[in-house]
Amino acid sequence: MILHELTIAELTAKLASKEVSSREAMHSCLDRIDAVDDRINAFISIDREDALGQAEAADVVLGQGANQNDQPLLGVPISLKDIFCVKNQPANCASKILGDFRSPYDGTVVQKLKEAGAVVFGRVNMDEFAMGSSTENSAFGRTCNPWDLDRVPGGSSGGCAAAVVAQECFGSIGTDTGGSIRQPSALCGCVGIKPTYGRVSRFGVVAFASSLDQVGPMARNVRDTATLLGAIAGHDSKDSTSVPIEVPDYVGGLDVNLEGIKLGLPKEFLGAGIDPEVQSVFEAALKQYEALGAEIQEVSLPHTEYGVATYYILATAEASANLARFDGIRYGDRVEGNDPFSLYCNTRGKGFGDEVKRRIILGTYVLSSGYYDAYYIRAQKVRSLIKQDFDQALSKVDALITPTVPYTAFKAGEKTDDPLQMYLSDIFTISCNLTGTCGVSLPCGFTSNPKLPVGLQLLGKPFGEQELLKIAYAYEQSTPWHKERVKL
Amino acid sequence: MSNSDFDIKYVANLARIKLSSDQESRLGAQLGDILGYVKKLEQLDINNVEPMAHAVPLHNVMRTDEIQPSLTNEEALANAPKKGNGLFVVPKIVE
Numbered sequence: 001m002i003l004h005e006l007t008i009a010e011l012t013a014k015l016a017s018k019e020v021s022s023r024e025a026m027h028s029c030l031d032r033i034d035a036v037d038d039r040i041n042a043f044i045s046i047d048r049e050d051a052l053g054q055a056e057a058a059d060v061v062l063g064q065g066a067n068q069n070d071q072p073l074l075g076v077p078i079s080l081k082d083i084f085c086v087k088n089q090p091a092n093c094a095s096k097i098l099g100d101f102r103s104p105y106d107g108t109v110v111q112k113l114k115e116a117g118a119v120v121f122g123r124v125n126m127d128e129f130a131m132g133s134s135t136e137n138s139a140f141g142r143t144c145n146p147w148d149l150d151r152v153p154g155g156s157s158g159g160c161a162a163a164v165v166a167q168e169c170f171g172s173i174g175t176d177t178g179g180s181i182r183q184p185s186a187l188c189g190c191v192g193i194k195p196t197y198g199r200v201s202r203f204g205v206v207a208f209a210s211s212l213d214q215v216g217p218m219a220r221n222v223r224d225t226a227t228l229l230g231a232i233a234g235h236d237s238k239d240s241t242s243v244p245i246e247v248p249d250y251v252g253g254l255d256v257n258l259e260g261i262k263l264g265l266p267k268e269f270l271g272a273g274i275d276p277e278v279q280s281v282f283e284a285a286l287k288q289y290e291a292l293g294a295e296i297q298e299v300s301l302p303h304t305e306y307g308v309a310t311y312y313i314l315a316t317a318e319a320s321a322n323l324a325r326f327d328g329i330r331y332g333d334r335v336e337g338n339d340p341f342s343l344y345c346n347t348r349g350k351g352f353g354d355e356v357k358r359r360i361i362l363g364t365y366v367l368s369s370g371y372y373d374a375y376y377i378r379a380q381k382v383r384s385l386i387k388q389d390f391d392q393a394l395s396k397v398d399a400l401i402t403p404t405v406p407y408t409a410f411k412a413g414e415k416t417d418d419p420l421q422m423y424l425s426d427i428f429t430i431s432c433n434l435t436g437t438c439g440v441s442l443p444c445g446f447t448s449n450p451k452l453p454v455g456l457q458l459l460g461k462p463f464g465e466q467e468l469l470k471i472a473y474a475y476e477q478s479t480p481w482h483k484e485r486v487k488l
Numbered sequence: 489m490s491n492s493d494f495d496i497k498y499v500a501n502l503a504r505i506k507l508s509s510d511q512e513s514r515l516g517a518q519l520g521d522i523l524g525y526v527k528k529l530e531q532l533d534i535n536n537v538e539p540m541a542h543a544v545p546l547h548n549v550m551r552t553d554e555i556q557p558s559l560t561n562e563e564a565l566a567n568a569p570k571k572g573n574g575l576f577v578v579p580k581i582v583e
Contacts, residue, residue, distance in 0.1 A: 099569075101567050102566070102567065104559055104563045104564070104566060104567075105559070197542075197543045197544055198543075198544050211541060211543065237549075237551065240546075240548075240549035241542075241544070241546065243544060303532075305528070306528060306529060306532065308525075309525060309526040309527075309528045309529050310529065312522065312526060313526055313529075320503060324504075327504070328569060329568075329576055329578055330567070330568060330576055331567035331568065331569070332567070332569065334569035334570065336579075337579065338579065339579050339580070339581075340578060340579055340581055341504070343578070343579055344504040345501075345504050345505060345506040346506055348503075348504055348505045348506070349505050349507060350506075352505065354511070354514075354515065357500075357505055357507070357511070357515060358515055358518060358519060358522075360503045360505060361496070361499050361500055361503050361505065361515065361519060362519055362522060362523075363503075364499050364502050364503040365494065365499045365519075365523075368499065368502060375526070377539050378529050378530075378534060379526075380539030380541060381534040381537040381538070381539050381540070382529055382532060382534065382537075383539075383540040384537050384538055384539065384540040385532070385534075385537060387543070419518050419521075420518075420521050420522055423522075435543060436542070436543020436544055437543075462543075462544070
């Protein structure tokens with residue numbers, strides 16, 4: 001038995017029956033990382049002693065007769081994007097500016113994972129401060145796509161997706177501000193869900209764009225993703241934007257019956273330069289849904305083409321305010337200056353990478369005197385129009401169905417000199433953040449030459465994660481894609 | 489929404505980011521392209537549309553005003569690049 005290949009559901013069953021220990025499971029991940037991560041570069045760092053210590057503690061609890069009914073992730077190794085605060089561990093957001101920062105506390109998601117029994121380990125790579133779509137903007141080097149090392153894993157949660165698909169962990173927690181969970185899930189071939197805004201606490205997550213950021217899980221299949229979401233979701237008094245709505249039993253709600261389900265196909269998405277092979281894989285997925293009893297109907301999201309422009313005004317504006325805290329005063333690296341002003345400029349000039357600088361400067365500009373109404377307020381108004389489109393479309397159907405990305409994983413370096421082209425890779429994922437609704441990406445096939453995964457996106461109603469996961473699960477269980485494993 | 493007056497030096501200064509002259513020209517050109525792209529939004533009629541700041545209605549969240557556990561002085565200063573006497577040390581601000 002090759003332990004690291006197991007799904008979370010398979011592993012928890014073997015842990016409960018004492019067939020394997022959590023320590024063995026953790027060891028198998030560490031061995032796998034030693035074997036493949038010099039090629040993938042998913043992990044920035046790992047505290048092995050701490051990870052094995054947590055696993056041994058889980059084994060003690062398992063030895064006392066506890067199982068996944070008590071703690072759904074008991075003994076399961078789960079990795080974290082380098083954006084989460086874990087007590088006494090580094091959190092760099094893949095940036096130089098945080099230096100040797102170590103978090104003085106556990107964020108809520110980390111606390112919840114630990115309460116669920118998970119072995120929380122590692123810091124996985126990302127685009128600096130979650131700004132990017134390729135995990136190339138990292139001070140710790142780029143992450144490679146496990147299906148083709150010359151290609152990007154997507155981003156910004158590219159390290160999470162690569163680590164899950166390369167079987168270096170059993171699941172991973174990322175964040176999604178404009179597609180940063182769903183886009184890498186699609187390009188690497190795993191399942192990832194961006195929950196509804198307010199579903200998961202953001203306390204202890206380094207903020208990028210506070211009205212758009214949401215935490216979510218990534219795993220090798222829908223059931224595992226549902227298990228992880230159940231563990232991290234819920235209201236938190238430390239995040240005033242988290243919503244006090246009860247967390248349903250996501251795993252219990254999984255069902256293969258799609259009779260009567262209506263899926264909306266947004267017609268504006270189909271003209272948008274989709275790669276022909278992605279298009280045909282997507283069309284086959286639509287047919288499969290019809291075969292499962294779902295009804296597909298065309299819907300309209302007339303403001304789709306304005307999503308990326310709206311997003312890049314609002315997200316950068318919010319980022320310019322959020323990232324003001326990285327000033328070399330309270331934490332992180334400081335570059336001295338004669339006065340506070342030159343200290344700030346020197347520290348931020350040296351510590352931030354190019355993409356972060358571009359976005360902070362853009363955000364500062366759109367909020368500056370004389371431009372605020374023309375850019376920022378206008379974009380907020382267009383956001384209302386995009387939200388109205390979604391409300392109308394989702395009143396007619398149970399979920400929207402689209403490709404996650406118009407193409408498969410692109411070559412490293414291909415878009416790094418052209419930020420606008422990079423931004424446009426989020427065209428299908430970005431509206432979901434502007435509207436605050438939920439979205440999931442799951443594998444729906446592969447291109448033939450080269451063999452690269454294609455992602456299917458389902459977009460649901462606010463707090464409709466349970467329905468969305470059910471619709472994803474029915475398709476997944478009727479297709480072979482989630483069983484494909486990359487050879488490394 | 490003209491961006492002909494986008495002055496990278498001025499805005500980088502507002503953002504407290506020191507740029508090299510090479511970065512000024514490269515980032516300046518890229519931001520010019522991006523600002524050109526976002527002009528798309530001018531095509532839309534936004535009269536009578538309310539701006540949307542947040543996806544879910546937000547309310548002020550209050551808790552009772554009582555002391556709760558928080559970081560100790562030592563913990564709060566643990567990551568400081570420069571500290572002394574239990575305080576953050578910064579360059580002189582007042583002349």
